[in-house]
Amino acid sequence: MAKLCLLLRLWLAGVLLGLCASAPAAADDQVAVSYAPDCHAVTDRDRSATAMQPRAQWTCNAGNWRSDVPVVWLRFEAESWKGEEMPRHFFTRIARFKSITFHALDADGGRRTARLTEADGNPLAAGPVFRLPLPEITAETTVLLARIEEPHSVPMLTEARITHDSAKADWSQADMMLLAFVMGMLVLPFLFDISFYVVLRERFVVLHAAMVASMMVYVMTAGGLASAFVALPVAVMAVLAPLSYALAAGLTGLFLADFLERGAQSRLMRRLTVATAWFTMIAPGFFALQLDRTQPVDDRGYFLTFLPFIFVVSAAVLEAVWRGSRSARYLAVAWTPIIIASIERLMRGLGWHVGPSSLDQMIYIAVGIEVVVISLAIADRFLALRRERDAALTEARMLEQISTRDSLTGLMNRRAIEARFDELLAQGFNTFALVDLDRFKAINDLHGHQVGDAALIACASAIRASGDRDAIAVRLGGEEFVVLLRGERTLERAEALRQAVPIRIAKEVPGLDLPVTASMGVVVMADAARKTMAFAEFYARADALMYEAKASGRNRMAYERLTVFTAAPAARNPEREQAA
Template identity: 35%
Template sequence: MFGGRSWGLFLHVAILVLAIFLPAQLLAASPAPGSPAQHDARHDHCVASGSSQASFQDAVRTARWECEDKSYSLVPGRTLLKFDLDPQAEQPRFLITRRTQLSRLQIQVIDSDGSRRDVSYRYDEMQPAMAGGFIKARLPALTDSSRQVIVGMDEVTSLMTLQQAYLAPGDPGDNEAGHDLLLLLAALCGMLLMPLLFNAAFYRVLREPFVLWHTALTISLMLTIIVNSGLSMHMVALSLSDLSRMTTIVFGLSVAAGGMFAHSFIEADRLNPVIRKALPWAALASLLISFAHANFPFVLRPWQSGIYYLCYLPILILYISVLVDALRRGSRAARFQLVGWLPLLGVGIIRIVSQFAPGLEPTDAMTLFYVGCVFEVLATTLGVTDRFMALKDQRDRARTEAQMLERLSERDTLTGLYNRRVLEERFAALRAEGFTTLALLDLDDFKSINDTFGHGVGDDVLRTVAKAMEPDADTIVVRMGGEEFALLLRGRNAHARAELRRTALTRIVARDVAVDRPVTASMGVIEVPIDAMPDAKFDTLYRRADVLLYEAKAAGRNKMLMERIQAFKHGHPPQPGRRAA
C-alpha cells in the first residue's frame, strides 16, 4: 500500500511543513505589539489591577498604570486595560479578545472634556467573533473627542484574554481573508467526512476496534475545528459559556480518541506492554481533565490554566514515548502515527512552553493545529487503509491456507509430501483446476539400497527424492507408498517437466546421499485433457499410468513412457498417443 519511496516523500513533506510552522508559531508566542490583527486596530495598552469588589469607577480612578514594562497576572480579581485613541484614525467599535471564561467585562469611554460612558457585560452577553477563538464586545458610543477606553475584566481565567485584547473597528474575521479561512476550514471539515465513509466500509469487512477509534478521532477533530473557528457561528446557536466548555471538552475527546486509536492500532508485538496499558488511563485522564477544566473554571482560577496544561504534560510525554518505542521496535503503524501526531504534538509542546516560559505570551498555535488536523486525518486514514489491506491479505492467505489444508491435510511423515488418500479425495477438484497430467515414478531396485546400506540410508534417499521433485504451484507431488511417487501437473509441457524431475533425482541423490551406486527411477505418464475424458476417475488413470510405469521398467528401467489421450473426434473414441524417453 505504502512503498518505501512514497513513505520517504510523505515524511519529507511533513518535516518541511514542521520546519516552517514550528518556528513561526514559537515566534508568534513572543510579544509583538506592532502586528495589528486588522487595519486601525489598537493593541497598545497600559495595565493595572485591583479588587473585583471595588466599583469600576473607583478602580479606574485609583489605578496605577503600567505602560512600559507590563506584567499580567491572574491573581488579582480585576485587571484594567487602558487604550489611548488616535483622533486621526478610524474609531474602534469593538473590544476583541480571546474566548476564555471571565465573570464580567466593563468598558468605559473617556472624552477630552472628562465625560464618561460605561457599558457592562456578563460573559454570555458578549458575542463570538468570526475569527476563531475570539470574542467581541461593543464599545460605548465614541465621539470625535473620545480619547481613552478603559476595560475592566473580572475573574479572568487565561492570560491570553489579557495579553491579546485590542480595539478594532469591526469583527476581525468579517473580511475577505476571514471568509477565505472559513471556506478553507469548511472544506477541511468536508474532507474529514471521507474517512468516516471509508471507516464504515472497512468496519463491515474488519471488525477491528481501531476503525471505531479512528472514527471517534475524526469526529472529535472535526468538532474541535468547528468550535475553535468561526464556523460554529454559522452552524449552531450556543452561548459563550457553552462554546467555551465544548472547546475544552472536544479537545480532551480528541486526545483520548488519539490515544485509544494508537492503543488498538499499533501492532501487538511492536509496543511495550506497560506503555500500551498506560494509554487507556491517559485517555481517561484526558477526559477528566477537560471535563473539570470546562465545568469548574473558577475553582482555582489564578492557577487553573497552568494546572490544566501541567496535567497534560505526562500525557504528552506518554504519547511521545509511544512513537519512540513503537518505531524502535519496527512498527509499520507507528510510521503513519509519526506523520499524523508530529504537528499535534508540536501544538502541545508550544502551548505548554509558551504557558510557562519567561518572555513568551501564551498561545494556542491554532495555525499549526489546523495543519495538524489535516496531517492526523490523512496519515491515520492511510494507516487504517494500509492495515486494512494487510489484515485482508492475512485473512485471505489464512483462508486460502485453510482451504488447502482442508483439501490436502494429510502428509507423509517421512518426506512431508501429500499422501495417496488426499490425492484420491481431491483428484476431481484438482483436475477441474487444470491438473490433467498424472505421472507415476518408482525408484529402480530400491530394495537393494535398503538391504545394502540399511533403512536409514533408504529413508535419506526417499527424502532427497522428495526434494528433487520440487513441488510448485503447477506441480503437486505425492508419496504413494514405499518408493513410489506421483506427480500431478498442469500447464504446457507437463510431461517434459515431469521428465526433468525424474532425470534430476539421480544427480541430486548422488550429491546428497552417501551411496556407491546411481539411484534411478522409471516413470509412466498419462495426459488426459478434460475434453477427452470429462469424468475421468483417479483409479482409471492410476491403473493406466501404472501399466506405463512397469512397461518402462520392463524396457530396461531408468526410462519414461508417456501416453496422451487425444480429444474426442466425431464418431471416434479417445485415441492414445505414446512416447518413450
C-alpha cells in the same frame, strides 16, 4: 476507483462548504482598524475604576499576563485612535468569563459605564472571537477601561481589541479558507474510516473515526467556523473547543495502543499509554468545562495536564520506531507537527509568551496533516492485515485439507466423512460400499511398501475416475475404501467401480505377479430421510458383508437392503445376495 472519486467529490464539497462559511469575511476588502490594550493589571473584586486611573499600578509591557485572578483590567488610551473613527466594539477570543464592565472616562470627569455578561457576547460568523458593544466613546474620552471578572483564559486577555467596525473584528478571508480546507481534509479520512470498518472490523478504525470527529468539532468551534451555520452561546463555544481537543488527544492515545503492531510496544509502555489517554480525557476534559469554582486554576490546569500526554505519546512512538514498527513511522510523521503546535499553544495559553491569534493556524494545519497521514497509515495497515488474513485463511484451508484429506491418495479421510455423514445421508447418499483390496499384505511383503502405495493410489484413481457426480470416495485407512452413492442403480454402479479397480492397478502398477482384485460389502438403506443409523453401524454391517464376500472366494460384492419403518414390522429378514 468509483468510491475514490466519490470520496474526492465529498472532500471538495467540504472545502466549498467551508468557503461558503468564510464568505462574510470577504464582504469588504478594507483592513480593519483595531487597537490592543496599552496596559493591563490584576486586582481583587473591590478595586474601583477611579482607583485604577493612575498609571503606576499598571503593567505596560507584553509580560505578566494572568487568568487565575478575580479581576483583570485592560487599559486603552485615547492616543491610539486619535484622528481615527471612535471605537464602538470590543472583541476577543471566545472564552468563559463572569462579566466585562467598560468605563469610558472623559477629560472633564464624565464617565459612561456598561456591564455585560457571557450571554451578551455575540460570536462572529468567522473566527474564534466574540464581540460586545462599548459605551459611547467621544472626542473627550481619554481612556477606556475594561474590567474582566473571573476570566478563564490568558489568550482572551492578550488578544482583546477594540474597533470601530464590528464587521471587521473577525478573521480574514484567507484564514477562513484555510479552516475550510482543513475541514475538507478531515471529512475525507472520516469517510475512509467508515469504508475501512465495513471491510475491516478493527477497533482502531473506530477509534480513529472518533478522533477525527472530535477534531472536526474542535476546528469548527476553536476556529469559529460553527458560527457560520448555527448560533451558539459564547459559553458553549468556549467549552466545546477545549473539551473536543482533550477528547481527541485521549482517543489518540487509545488509538496508538490499539493500532501498533504486536510487539511494537512493551507491556509497560502500552499500559502507560492507555492510562495516560484516559487521564487526558478526564483531567483536561474537566478543566475544559471552566466551572466557576475552578476559575483560578482551570486555565493553567488544562494546559499543564496535557504535559504527561505529550511526553508519554512521544516516548511510545519513539519506542515503537526503535522496535522496527512500520506503523510507528507514519505516526511519527503525523504527530510531530501537532505536538510542536500544541506546545506553542500551551506556552501561549500559560502566558509564557504572547502571540497573535493567527498562530492558531499552525495547529489547524497540523491537525489536517495528522489525520491525512494517519489515514494513509490505516490504509497501509489495512493492506497488511488483509495480507495476514489471506495468508492465515490459506494456511487454515491447507490445515483443513491436511486434517480431512488422505495424504497418499488425496481422498477424504475417515474424520471428514464421519463429520459429514448425517448431512450426506440426508442429501440422499443412501448406499454405503466398503471396498477392500484382496491379499494386499502379500504385495507389501513381495514388492515392498512403495509398490503397495502405488497400488493404493491406483485404486483411489479407479474409484475417483468414474466421473460419477453422485459418488463420494473415502479412504478409511490401510487398503480399505468407502464409496457413498445416491440416485438410481447404486448397486450396479458400485459393482462397476469395484471391477475397475484391478484393471487400473494392472495398468499403473506393472510387475505384479497376480492381478490385485477387490472385495466389496454394500449396505443400501431404502429411505435415507428416516435414518436411524450412525456411521459406525453402517461400517459394521458393510464390514461383515465384505468379509462374507472374501469368505466366498474374494473378488466379489455382497450387499443387503435395509428398510426403516416408523413402527417396527412384525417380522422381516433383510434380503442378502452375492454377485460374482
